[in-house]
Structure formats: structure tokens, C-alpha cells
Amino acid sequence: MMKLSQFWGALFRSFDTFLQRWQLTLPFLGSAITASFTGVLLSTAVTAQQLPAASAIASAGEATVYNRTSSAYEEVVPILTAQGVIDHELGDEAFEEAFVLTPGLRNSGLGPVFNNTSCVSCHIRNGRGMPEPGQLLLRVSDPNSVDVEDLTDAEFYDNAPPVWGIGKQIQDFSVVGSQPEATVEINWETSVGTYADGEKYELRSPKFNVTLADGEPLPEGVLISPRLPPHVYGLGLLEAIPQEDLLALSDVNDANGDGISGRLNYVWDVQKGEIALGRFGWKANSPTLLQQSADAYLNDMGIHSSFFPAADGSVEVDDATLIASAAYAQTLAVPTRAAIADLQVQRGEQLFNDASCQACHVSSFKTGRHKYPSLENQLIHPYTDLLLHNMGEQLADNRPDFEADGQEWRTPSLWGIGLAQTVLPYSGYLHDGRARSFEEAILWHGGEAEASKVAFEKMPREDRTALVRFLQSL
Template sequence: MLREQSRHFDRRSSFRGHPQKVVSRWGRVPIKTVLAALATYATLLPQNAHSETSARLGGDLTSDLPFPLALQVAAPNVTAPERRELQASGFAPFHRLRTQEEGLGPLFVNNSCGGCHVNNGRGPANVSRSPALPSQMVVKLRIRGRRGLSASEMGSQLLDHSTQGSAPLSARLSWALTEGQYHDGTRYQLRTPKVILHPKNSSAGRVATSLRMAPPIIGPGLLEAVPWTTLFKLSFAQDALKDGVTGRLNWVKDARSGALTVGRFGFKATHPTVEQQTAAALYTDMRMTNPIFHDENLTAEVSESELSALTMYQRLGGVPAAHSQSSPRAAAGKGIFFSLGCELCHRSTLFTGKHKDPELTHQTIHPYSDLLIHNMGPGLADGVQELGATGAEWKTTPLWGLHLLDDRSKASVYLHDGRARTIEEAILWHGGEAARAQHRFTRLSKRERADLIHFLRSL
């Protein structure tokens, strides 16, 4: 892999031909600085030497079953019958349509986890279609003029459905189109969503919105099992590289223990564990109280054992194996991925530490994320601060499982608000800390772009 990287390094160095300052894959930085930084990076991250990846993206949890079974059935290394049973016991609570009798609502966004995370994968981009059709996106709300969502307000989101007819507030998406072009003259079009709340004349006028699509649920247990010290070292190493990439940890409160810990789930990494993210989804999207999030003096509508089943279902589910990684085009695309600097954030290899689930312990995984939050520039910013993350900061989205998508299908949307209709569009939106990588992408030839996309779609 190192040789592959340096080949791209050389090619890019010569093609802009600057006399003193070599144009490296990190932009206009003297080559010595780049090498010194690389050395620091390597010592900080012993695992970087292992960046050679395989199709076994989820380590021993990698599943060869077809989608969606790969995500829904216990991973192959979950072998004990009682562990497989525990995982399977979460299928029904995840996919069942909840009713008012069970505690749904009265206001809610969707009546099942699977209604948004379709087949455990990502959801399409739609809100408030009709009172009968639940929304599949979430609109977080913030009263303008106040700083950020506090922990107690994190549940502040649009509840556009009701168990008793229609909800008082709903939303509509309108899309603004902009045009641009690649360095080779190829034109492209991007779209930006605007959330329009109804009725307009209520306090909704003073409300800022943050639109979120439902991300796919792939290997969340493994992401939970990566030691926080690894992530901390990653952020440190990124700073040392001076390529503009400066990811950071989002410190949040663990709702069970009250301790300050590292956020990993959600587009702004606001929840530290699969269990807490699940409990928050029950409480905020379905308005169902549970052992972690509940109103005062109210018994939990979802029991401790049901919450545990939901959690284990996700934690011990499989990670789909990558496809045709060894094809020449995928290999070329992978080289480009490294040479553009994509891998600085979308880390190919991470190692899990010790976890209370033995199946998740000490795995070599290829999620293509550093789980850090990055300032992605004004284009992607929505101005809504959430706990420690600013409106411009987003967690690096893991890229494993991209082969499950099909750009021709309407359901395949990318980025936190589903604005990107293709992988190309998702890359073109990168700004801020990823501006250099984005710029290098726009200068690729058509063939190189296609190879890169080919690689991403093999994951």
C-alpha cells in the first residue's frame, strides 16, 4: 500500500510542476515537511502500517449473506446459541410498527426503527408526506438566538405525526439547485435542501432547523469497541500533518453513568453507545419512554430487557463483506482515495479493544472513518450547534457498506441531510477541513473519478 501511495504521490508532484515547493498529495507543502509529518503519523499510529485492507471489513463479524440479511442475522463469530438468540430477539422490536397502546406518541416521527433505517440500511429523503405516511428523516429544532441544543433539549425535534389524526406542525422540503464544473470542463449540479415549517406564523418563524437522514446501521458495536485513546491519537496525528485536517473528539455525557465520554453515534457523534442512541431514538423519534430517557414519574414504556434486545440486535449483527476489492479498477481507485487525502479522515483500518461482548473484542476492522468531528465548511453547515459540535462540524461518515446502494435508486441519498444523490455529489460537497481533498478530486480525469467511485462502491 505504501508503494501505491508513493506512486500517486510522484504523479501528482510532477503534474503541477512547481520548482521549489513540491506539490504533494497534501497540497503545496515542502516535501521535507510532508515526510517528517508522515513519520510522526506513523509512530503515533502503529496500526497505520496495517492499512492494507481486505474484503473482511468487519473482521470476524464480516458476513457473506446478501443484504439485508447480512445486517439482520447474527455475525458469523457469534456462535453460542444463546448469544445468537439474544441478537435475534431484537429483530421484532426493531421492525415492529408501534401502536398507541404500547406507548407510541401521541406525537411522533415514525412508528418503527425499521421505518427510517429501511432494512437496517439508510432511509430516503422525505418528511411529512401525509398524516398516514410516517417521516423517514428527522428535523432537529432550535429557537433562534440561543446557543445550541442543551442536553435536555436534544429531544427538540419536529414531531409531524400523531396517533390522534394530524400533528400541529409539519414540514416540506424545497431544493435549491446550483451548478459547477470539474477541472476537465464536465458540468455537475448540486442540490441544497431548505426545510419549510407549517404553519409559518407560529413560533416556527424563530426556529432554526437541522435536517438528518437515517444512516445505515452497520457494525455499530465494533465502532463502540474502538478505544477512545485510538481516536484521540488520530486527532493528534491529523494536527501534526498540517494538511488542514484537524478532527476532534466530541465529549458527551453517558446518560447511564453520568460520566464524560466520547460521542460516536449520530451525524455529530452525540451519543457514546449503541444503547444510548437507541434509547434516544425511542424517546425522541417515537416518544416512547425507556429506562434511560423518561419523563418524571413515568414508568418506562420500553422495558430494560427490550432495550437490551434492540441493542444486542445491532451490536452483534454482521458487517457486509466488500465486493471485488481486488479488481484492477478498485485497486486503482483505492490508490486515488489515499493520494487525495480522503483516508486522513475516512480511516481504512482501526482496531477494537476489549469490549464486554467478546465477539467485538480485538477485531481488525475497515470502517473508513475516524469517528471524529470535522469542520466541513459553510456549504454543509446548518448553524445548529448540538452539545459540543458546532453547526459546521460533522462526524466522518463510515464508508463501509456503500456497495449496498445504487445511485439509480431514489432511496440512495448521501450526507447528513440526504442532499447528495450520488457519491460524486457527496464528495463535491466536502469543504472546510476536507477542502484540499475536494479540490484534488475536481482535478482528476474522468477515468480517475470513475475508478475512485468504483472503489467506493466496492466497500
């Protein structure tokens, strides 16, 4: 049965196409109207010639849903086949299932140490997480802990040797009878800056106090990388972007002289047993959503799979559940744009482009082949290039991850980001959640994005407001 949001979405697309075809004016709209259940505003007396193309409204082509409520990130791709919908529903169930201590009648195998008990516990309503214990994770590595000659191929290419007794992620909860690996205390340091027009702003950054189970601090030299749970909608479409399109965007030596030198991360594909292009994660350290799901089961819940079995070869989650969990992320739709005819939003988009933000947050791709054919041949607007970029010392974690160095981060997608606070109030921005607003997120940019940040700092307040308004429309 078609969901109400899908019905209104289809109706709105038909209406928009009609307006553009016949070039009608809209004087009857009054000040503005809201398309029912879509949140898409059309301004007063706007002509069809002034309306952006329908593709601008549809963030993900036919995989767009016309829902801008707190449930906007939880919608299935509306054009999936019947089998695709079944896969999505099975995946939804797997995503919400909580694991328990062994032995259990269902979903046993948790821990003995973990960060959370289910996928949805971190990815609340499929949105961004909050910078607090149980949500914000600490990846760790110790470059001095392992002899290179003792590493497997996968461990060698990983470039992040595990910390003895911990592994590669601090798990700060445990089952009954066990102790967490460590306790993590988050403290915030603030700093004050000033825009060119004299208006002041405040930024904050996290500092972590880690105490091991024996009361000792982390060993000297251990590298820490905080990671906020990212949103999980639209990931199947990102998986469907052709590899050659990403290769074409890569500019390792800044051949075009624009000061931006994005590059791909090449990581270990566990399933294929070879190096592959990384797409997912804050440093693009996972090649596929299936492997990323297996990684999350292991590091977040302490649950082994065929991708990452226990030392004795045992697993706690079967391949069917793993595949279902990945399918859920692959088949989540992207919410529509809002207020695209608003002149302030249009002004903000122009300022976004003038500041060269689009050089990394690439607006458009055409999807290619995918496991779910419904995701193929879609014109999408994710606002990412999926490449690694040097973001400067202030955002650096100084921890390498495969070929990503300690100052590089993958460009996050921006589609749907305008609903982040609607879906989960107080969710954070950037890899560690330090930014509480779009303004703060921009002001933390450095490295290759330094010029864009400076451009934002120099804008008068009305221009800064317009640029933020554009981001809110996504």
C-alpha cells in the same frame, strides 16, 4: 444452523488463504468468476501475489458476512456465541415491533406525536434512509429559550436548548385525537458546477418550510438540523474501538499541518451521569448504542424509557426491550468487499488515498473490549475516525450539539456503502440525503475536506470513475 452466506464466506476465506500460501496463478478463471453468494470478483490471470490480503476482503474480520445482495445489511455476526445469537434474534424482534396508541394489548404508548412507529420504519433493511417525510428528521433548538441557570447538568452540556412546545425534534405525525407538532415541506434547490476537464455536474440542497400546528412558522432564531437515518450494521464493532485509539487520532490544533483537525465530541452519558466520549449519530452525540436507542424511542416514537422518563417518571418501554434493540445493532455483521483484484478498483483506492480522503476515513482499526467478546480483537476496515470535522459552510446546519459546532460532522463509516442502492434504491448520502451519488457527496465536501474535493474536481474523468468504482467495492 449456519446460514448459506456464512458457509460460502468460510469456504471463500479458506480458498483465498490457500491461494496466497501457495502463490498460485489463476489462468483457468477465464474473464472472471463470481464466488457463489459473495459477489467477490477475481480478475483474469491474477496471481496470488497480486491479490490483496485476506483482511482487505473481510471488512470486519471474522464479523464479516459474504453477502452482497439486498439483504447484506441484515446478517448476524457469524462468530457470535449461542447467547449472542439469542440476543440478536430478540433484538431483531424489538427492532421490528410497531408501537400503537395507548391502551393497546401490545407495544402501547406511541406518541401522542411521533415521526415513525418502529425502528425498522426508518432503518429500512438496516441501511441508509431516503430524504423524504417520515425518514428525514429535523432536530431543532432555540438558544434563546432557556435560562442557563435553570438547566440540569445534562441539558447544560447538551448545548441545544429545546424549542418551547416542540422539544429537540419536530414530530410531524400524531395519534388519533392529537395534532402533529408541525408539517414539514422539503424543497430542493439546484446548482451547476464544472469539473476541470469541462464536464458539468448538478448538485441539490434541501430547503425546509415548517408550519406549526397553529399555522405559524417556527419562531425566529430556531436552529434546524436535518438528519437522515444512518445505516445500523457494524455498530458494535465501532463501539469496540479502544478510546485511546480515537484519542490518538484527534488533532484539534492541526499539529501535523495537514489541514485536518479532527476532534472528539464529549457528551452526557445518561447511564453514568457524567461526560463521556461520543461515538454515534451524525454529530457523535451519543456515547453508547444503548443510549442512542433510548434517544430514538423518545424522539422518533414519543416513547419514554428509564433513560428518558416522562415528567411523572413513567415509561412505555422497559429496559429489556431497550437492551434488546441495542443488541441488535451491536451484533449486525458487515458485508464483504467486492472486486478487490479489479485494477480499476485498486487505482481508485490509490486516488482516494492520494486525495487525502483516508485522513478522515481511516481504513483500519483493531477492536478492543466489548460486551460481546466475539467482536473483540478483530481487524476491521470501517473507513472512519469517528471524529468531528469542520465540513464548511455549505454543509453547515449552524446548530451546536454538545461540543460539536454548527459546521462540524462526525466522519461516517464507508464500509458496506457500495451496497446502499442495492439495499434501498434512492437512499441518500450525507447527513440530509442531498447527495444522490458518490460524486455529489464528494463535491459537497468543504472546510477541512476542501482540498480533497478540489483534487477530485481536477481529476480526469477516468480517474473520477476509478475512485467511485473503489467506493462501490466497499
